[in-house]
Amino acid sequence: MANIGQRNRLQYIILGLLNQRPQTGYDLAKAFENEIGEFWQAQHSQIYPLLRRMEDAGEITHEDTVAGEKLAKKQYTLTPSGHDKLVDWVSEPSPELTPSKDEFILKLYFIKTDKDPRIQPMLREQLRLHQTQLNHLEGRLKTVFPTDAAKQQAYGHYLILDHAIERERDYVAWLSRYLTD
Amino acid sequence: MANIGQRNRLQYIILGLLNQRPQTGYDLAKAFENEIGEFWQAQHSQIYPLLRRMEDAGEITHEDTVAGEKLAKKQYTLTPSGHDKLVDWVSEPSPELTPSKDEFILKLYFIKTDKDPRIQPMLREQLRLHQTQLNHLEGRLKTVFPTDAAKQQAYGHYLILDHAIERERDYVAWLSRYLTD
DNA sequence: CTTAAACATGTAATTAATTACATGTTACAA
DNA sequence: TTGTAACATGTAATTAATTACATGTTTAAG
Numbered sequence: 399m400a401n402i403g404q405r406n407r408l409q410y411i412i413l414g415l416l417n418q419r420p421q422t423g424y425d426l427a428k429a430f431e432n433e434i435g436e437f438w439q440a441q442h443s444q445i446y447p448l449l450r451r452m453e454d455a456g457e458i459t460h461e462d463t464v465a466g467e468k469l470a471k472k473q474y475t476l477t478p479s480g481h482d483k484l485v486d487w488v489s490e491p492s493p494e495l496t497p498s499k500d501e502f503i504l505k506l507y508f509i510k511t512d513k514d515p516r517i518q519p520m521l522r523e524q525l526r527l528h529q530t531q532l533n534h535l536e537g538r539l540k541t542v543f544p545t546d547a548a549k550q551q552a553y554g555h556y557l558i559l560d561h562a563i564e565r566e567r568d569y570v571a572w573l574s575r576y577l578t579d
Numbered sequence: 580m581a582n583i584g585q586r587n588r589l590q591y592i593i594l595g596l597l598n599q600r601p602q603t604g605y606d607l608a609k610a611f612e613n614e615i616g617e618f619w620q621a622q623h624s625q626i627y628p629l630l631r632r633m634e635d636a637g638e639i640t641h642e643d644t645v646a647g648e649k650l651a652k653k654q655y656t657l658t659p660s661g662h663d664k665l666v667d668w669v670s671e672p673s674p675e676l677t678p679s680k681d682e683f684i685l686k687l688y689f690i691k692t693d694k695d696p697r698i699q700p701m702l703r704e705q706l707r708l709h710q711t712q713l714n715h716l717e718g719r720l721k722t723v724f725p726t727d728a729a730k731q732q733a734y735g736h737y738l739i740l741d742h743a744i745e746r747e748r749d750y751v752a753w754l755s756r757y758l759t760d
Numbered sequence: 761c762t763t764a765a766a767c768a769t770g771t772a773a774t775t776a777a778t779t780a781c782a783t784g785t786t787a788c789a790a
Numbered sequence: 791t792t793g794t795a796a797c798a799t800g801t802a803a804t805t806a807a808t809t810a811c812a813t814g815t816t817t818a819a820g
Contacts, residue, residue: 405778406806407682414689424768437678437685444807446770469768469815488690489697491704492683495712497618501588502673503742504618508595509669509735516670517734523672531676553698554690561684561753568749572742586808587776605798625777627800650785650798 408440409452413476413484416458420475423449433542433555436535436562449474457483518578525573532566539563589621590633594657594665597639601656604630614723614736617716617743630655638664699759706754713747720744 415421415429426449427442449472452458457480460472476484502524509517539559543549549556596602596610607630608623630653633639638661641653657665683705690698720740724730730737 407680407685408806411685414685417689422768423770427768434688435678437688438680439678439807441808442769443771443809450770465767466816471768484689488686492686492701493704493708494682495708496680496682497616497620498679498746499588499619499677501675501677503739504588504592504595504615505669505673506735506738507615507618508598508665509738510733511731512734514734520673523674527674527676550692552691553693553695554687557687557690557757558684564749564753565679565746568745572745576738589776603798604800608798620777622778623799624779624801631800646797647786652798 406448408438408444408448409457410484410487411438411440412445412448412452413457413480413487416474416476417481417484420461420473422471422473424471437558452480456480517576521573521577525570525577528566528569528573532563532570535559535563535566587629589619589625589629590638591665591668592619592621593626593629593633594638594661594668597655597657598662598665601642601654603652603654605652607655618739633661637661698757702754702758706751706758709747709750709754713744713751716740716744716747 411434412426415426415434421429423442423446426445427440430438430440449458449460453460453474456477458474459477460474463471463473465471502520505520506517542559543552543556592615593607596607596615602610604623604627607626608621611619611621630639630641634641634655637658639655640658641655644652644654646652683701686701687698723740724733724737
């Protein structure tokens with residue numbers, strides 16, 4: 399029984415990535431360090447067993463290839479059933495509002511008065527972090543989507559990068575508002 | 580050995596909540612449905628065993644009380660050691676930028692062109708969700724912090740509610756920008 | 761030629777978190 | 791008085807996710 403949990407969203411990300419092009423588990427793991435790392439994270443130790451289960455479930459298949467002399471690779475591809483599953487998932491509503499689980503925010507919750515001397519250093523630290531992240535994302539936008547044509551070809555990717563930038567910009571603005579420098 | 584994992588942030592939330600006032604496990608579970616539900620979630624099945632471990636670790640203690648005729652309650656309180664641990668946690672830097680794990684955003688990533696007919700309904704659905712959440716949070720701000728004095732007494736709580744409202748407002752603004760109504 | 765980084769694939773152990781199972785009390789409304 | 795929602799506390803089973811263990815190949819720089 400290759401039954402995969404209902405709320406396991408990693409499987410859909412893998413379906414989506416394989417729909418873009420056939421890839422190895424290693425390639426998928428790298429994608430989580432790069433382009434989708436801002437939105438989801440997964441280690442190879444979670445990816446390889448899941449690929450196995452998804453193949454058992456008939457959603458993907460692999461082809462064995464060899465690089466160089468004898469380095470074994472598995473190129474995974476979507477099956478029609480896997481493609482259907484991806485389309486269904488994207489089309490279905492997403493009614494969950496996930497809590498953000500931001501540790502800094504949690505800490506703030508336990509500070510009682512605006513006179514607490516820890517507030518300002520905390521705000522400054524977070525401002526630095528989010529400013530750095532904002533700069534990073536703005537750089538990414540410029541390199542990944544230098545032209546309007548590039549935006550057209552991966553419109554969803556462009557949208558979520560734009561969203562992430564906006565989110566960081568607003569976070570920075572909010573932090574700045576409470577900084578008394 | 581009551582050794583609790585390094586990254587388990589729930590324990591700190593419990594320390595923080597008990598620092599506000601002594602509470603039962605049931606009270607804590609309710610807090611995750613109400614005031615901190617926007618930022619963290621935990622079920623009673625996770626809370627009760629953790630309270631036990633934290634008591635074994637000497638961070639909290641409990642007093643048995645009885646409500647009515649024979650309904651047993653455990654009122655938990657911080658020990659000095661637990662209080663120290665809470666203060667240390669709040670004071671220590673929070674250098675992690677947690678990815679948001681927003682399912683809608685994930686789905687967008689796999690949409691290729693701006694002509695895809697699924698985009699507009701998806702944006703509309705999310706707009707409705709975040710608008711509802713925004714209204715809810717704005718209501719909460721008015722009832723929980725009706726006066727400036729109220730804000731002073733739980734300043735951190737006020738800050739994070741303000742932050743959450745701001746976040747929803749910006750999310751709604753971003754969604755609206757891409758809606759072609 | 762040697763070595764280090766990147767490529768490539770897996771398993772094992774542990775922790776975090778959710779869902780389901782399980783039981784009993786109290787307050788309040790119909 | 792009868793039923794139901796809220797109060798109250800726990801355990802069991804399962805899944806998701808991280809960290810550590812484990813092994814071997816290829817490429818490119820020094």
